Amino acid sequence: MKSFFTLMLVYFFSTSVYSQNEQEGTSLLNAEFIFSHSNYENGILRFSAFPNINFPINLLIGRNNPYWIETGINIRNKGIIYKDSITYKNRTISLGVPIKFHLPFKKPTIFVGAELDYALFFKNKIINNADKQKETDFLSKKINPFQPGITAEILLTKGMRLKASYYITNFFNNNYSDPVNNIKQYSGPSNIFYLSFVTGIYVVTTRPTIIRL
Template sequence: MKKALPTLILGLFLYFPALSQTKTVDSKKPYWTSGGEWIFSSGTLDNFNNVVRFSPVVNLQVLANFDKSEKFGWFTGGTFRNVGFIYDESQTVRKKVRNYNLGIPIGLKFGNMNGSFVFGGYELEMALNYRERKFINEVREDKFNVWFSDRVNFFQHALFVGVALPKGTSIKAKYYLTSFYNQDFEASDGSGNLVKPYQGIDANIFYISLNFSLFRNWELYDFDED
């Protein structure tokens, strides 16, 4: 089940029609777009050394686009995203954490709907799977993942802005208004005592991503088309 769910979600996202930004848009007809993103993320940590995390997979999005004119439109849809951060607890201990999130974005687009434009909006994400890896002196000592874990806040609220570029690519910046961890989470320390392992770790994720198009509706994106 743990390995099958991401594979199933990947299949569903690839099944839906996907994206092209350079073909002429009929403003009267909504259209489906899909693609992926390469994410460079970090956490807003005050008391720990923060390291940029690169996550090229698995990040997928399927969007319904409603272009009301050649200069304005809006979109919504669904996303499946691998997002997290890396931090040092001490000089010898490093932790790498991430969530698989399922999201619902809604946003506005301004500019040339058949070329370059700016966009921005809000996204609600739900944390499906939490993974934590611990390294001591660069050697991995521990690893676990939990479905629907209470270690993190299930609902994650985020704002994003970006610019769409020619040939179906775009650059996006995103900030999570919700703290990554549930700081009230309690776990046993191995001696029968309950502790709060994430107390004091107030981390809001910020990332910059490169987004690229794969399909529009049922057709593969044509990178050679003007």
């Protein structure tokens, strides 16, 4: 319920920011609210709101009927929660680069493309009733560092998009073995799929950067 009210607050803020501009604006900073799941055994739904930040670069390529491309830099919090008698919460903070192409439709506004994330920070929380254990690591060997994915977005309103993403590599590194007992810790697929709301925080009234070919 808390995440729902947070999302609604950001939605009304983002649409009001856009409504103050008479011209079309482009985002200087985007926030992303992610609802994710995975095909890992006993996986459950996960929500993350911070830090999911995108610094977009909008490009118009060509002189006549220019083609719209988006790229930039992402900072993303994604992970997997799974549980049996114990709950395991795994997450990474990654740095990524997207490239998205605007489909040639006037309406609706749709982007499709790909992203490549590199996992920098890993956190694992194990919850067994009242007992909680935490593990943190930079550049952890427990996960695959390079995480490519495919994505599609549709513009809902000015300042708000609905996004779907699927990561084609496993989140966990199935070749990782516990250094104490030399037993592999993960097995099976661990691909992440998520739906998210992307909202523009700051906007300007200038057009995207134009590249003349």
